[in-house]
Amino acid sequence: MEVARTLRFKLEINSEDAEKLHSLIVEYSKLVKDFLKVLKHSRAILKPSKGKLHRYAYHFLRKKYNLHSNHVTSARDRAVEMVKASAYHKVFPDPETVPVRMFRDKTFFLNGKRIKIVIAPREHVTGKLIGGQFDEIERARCAELIERDEEFFIHFIVKRKVNLEYPFVTRIGVDVNLERIAVSAVGEDGSVLATHLIEMNVKGRREYFLNRRRGNQRRKVRAGHEERDYFKNLIEQTTHQIITFIKNFEKPVVCLENLKNLIKRVRKRGGDVYPKFFYEEVHRRLVEKLTWEGIRVVFVPAMFTSVRCHRCGGYGKRYGKKFVCGKCGEFDADVNASASIARRLPALKGEVSRWL
Secondary structure, rough: OEEEEEEEEEEEEOOHHHHHHHHHHHHHHHHHHHHHHHHHHHHHHHOOHHHHHHHHHHHHHHOOOOOOHHHHHHHHHHHHHHHHHHHHHHHOOOOOOOOEEEEEOOOEEEEEEEEEEEOOOEEEEEEEOOOOOOOOHHOOOOOEEEEEOOOEEEEEEEEEOOEEEEEEEEOEEEEEEEEEEEEEEEEEOOEEEEEEEEEOOHHHHHHHHHHHHHHHHHOOOOOOOOEEEEHHHHHHHHHHHHHHHHOOOOOOEEEOOOOHHHHHHHHHHOOOOOOHHHHHHHHHHHHHHHHOOOEEEEEEOOOOOOOOOOOOEEEEEEEEEEEOOOOOOHHHHHHHHHHHHHHHHOOOOOHHHHOO
């Protein structure tokens, strides 16, 4: 199985080269818009394809814009992709700016932390990459140039092959809550090998940012993206801790709750739908990172994981952060839920029927 991920770097260049890259992004966006106009006013809109658009407009637009031929080709391909994607939403694309798609050894060249970007024939700029993971950058064959707040960023797309069809030895259960995230490792015999708790306090931080927004509205001050950036960094740090814990075990398989109908249950109870976004974002980042590391991920039913004992499978009672089983005693409620999630995976010794 082939998986892909994105490596993000900031580009450090001088002011003269920055103006050239800005003009490149502007010209590239205009080029994509011209390809979109050709598609919209021709029969190619009925069944858009790269070959038809190439015959209709490539040579004309190649002469109109003083850009490298690979930039013109990538703009053509991006226009076709945008039209095909817009067919689902039934809205024709009208982008303001479009990231410049580049290809290695054609429109960009790497030399350690230095990068050379080709703008037009016999015209290029050089810069330095800052941040990111340089150990994986040699796999990059495609990249995108992005301008944000007068700064330039490059996103490299890297691919690798992983094997997810292996016999698992350890089951890892992950229970996601707004207050804490619990991770439990369960062995072949059903015993809990190790646990890990991560404090989140999402509700408290959300109330803090809500008060900040209200204050900014009263003062008529435009707020930035503090809340978005905070929770994005929180999710990245949390998933990194979870994966570090999972790597300590041999041939693990990670079990996550299937939250497909969560928003229906939350709305029915009159609750806030914000948790759905947080849960799905944590799960999404976990799946992406675990798949890249070659670790298998399985989604299991989420019903009654918080009120069933991970040892005997019987029903108990939850009192805040404490879970009480009449047969097995007291446990941490989140640890018990994560262990129950792990034991819901089809087991090696047939004991799963008690937890489903």
